[in-house]
Amino acid sequence: PVVGAVLHATKQIPVERSTAGANRSLQLAQEVVAEGGAIIIYPEGTLTRDPDLWPMKGHTGAARLALETGIPVVPMAHWGAHELFPRYAKRFHLFPRKTSRIRIGDPVDLSRFMGQPRDKATLAEATDVIMDAVTGLLAELRGEQPPARRWDPSAHNQTKHGRDVERGKK
Template structure:
């Protein structure tokens, strides 16, 4: 069963009629690994390099007839036009409190249980890594996967940061860029599903997800990832919200 209502379907059709032609006009695209997208409910776990990532990943999933549901900052739901679109398309608001986070995961579980796709960025925010590699992950995607039994599908993408660099103020449209998306096989978490949701279990599951995502990004980039994943806390950086450019290092996606 697809997690949708007539209002939600109508909203997605409208948004797609506006966004898909724009995306097709502005960007070349290469999508691989689409056979790894499950038929039932699943959790998509992409890397996060720029603010337009949700449009890139959402475009790919929608074209596979899997309307995307994102965990989005609750503040976005209070913006008049944007908020109405988010509510109508059944996106999931996230509050930066323990109670709010638990409620968000509950709503996300309802989406997955009903056969929908929920997109959770395991990094929690744009990567802090100066070279835009996936950084240390948060446990939300792992927790939801272990609670629901839903598969976690890692997604790597590369190229969107050339169009809209991290924290940029304008688009860079010329020459025309290509965005590549690679969908991986579901992450193997079977041996963890019957274990208590302890910090150790969640950390192990999260690390497996990040390893899978990083491998996809490395394949797309044709490069070896860092031996150690970037940890914002170890570098004195905040783990949520915008990072100023001086702290972020390079923001143009070059290595």
């Protein structure tokens, strides 16, 4: 009840991933933008499955919203939160004290996709441009080179979202 009230008060938009209702989330996001609001989208749609915590293959929602509305996509990356609250952990690790850092980039240029059909290939390519920007920011924060290829859960027999990392395992 408490978390639900906070989510409702801050106008969080529920996303029904991998369902017919997923498009409704984008419609609600368009309404928020039309009213002058801002939207934060995690393009991966879940916690990364990459063992080294690099961004994985993104979903097309952020690209679709940007291309349909003309709003800019401002990439952000953060690093360090996983030390405070590890993936799938049941409690925080407050001590020793942790540091989290955030980097915000320049808006992503998606102009080359304007006027193109909003088909799967175009949206996937625009999503890759967004994910490249996020990955670049994270590489700066980490001071490391990202992997040459982005992690694709389906290529590793993993679900795209939810708590189960490998299909069939809990």
